[in-house]
Amino acid sequence: MAVNCDSLEQVREKIDGLDRQIISLIAERGAYVSQAARFKKDSDAVRAPQRVEQVIAKVRALASELGANPNVTEEVYRAMIAAFIEQELAEHLALS
Numbered sequence: 001m002a003v004n005c006d007s008l009e010q011v012r013e014k015i016d017g018l019d020r021q022i023i024s025l026i027a028e029r030g031a032y033v034s035q036a037a038r039f040k041k042d043s044d045a046v047r048a049p050q051r052v053e054q055v056i057a058k059v060r061a062l063a064s065e066l067g068a069n070p071n072v073t074e075e076v077y078r079a080m081i082a083a084f085i086e087q088e089l090a091e092h093l094a095l096s
């Protein structure tokens with residue numbers, strides 16, 4: 001839960017701290033995305049558009065539950081997943 005800040009400096013300190021946590025989680029998520037490449041036969045399987053839509057529906061619901069903006073959450077996730085698909089495609093190519 002966000003605290004009420006007394007200055008812009010404090011706001012930015014909070015954001016900087018959260019960015020560190022978010023990036024650590026992106027690193028962990030990315031490691032699992034890379035592992036997924038080992039279990040897929042081709043680039044269509046890497047892209048897995050049905051799974052992408054499942055993730056988007058799930059994170060929109062989670063956003064509503066946890067007090068985040070569902071539209072912002074969806075945009076962030078679509079951009080993140082698009083980048084992870086490129087990462088996974090490169091992993092998949094390297095394995096073949």
Ligand SMILES: C=C(O[C@@H]1C=C(C(=O)O)C=C[C@H]1O)C(=O)O
Nearest residue numbers: 033036046047048051052081084
């Ligand atoms: C990690 C996977 O591969 C890709 C990446 C996804 C993601 O970042 O959530 C979801 C589906 C795929 O586009 C997967 O199929 O689960």
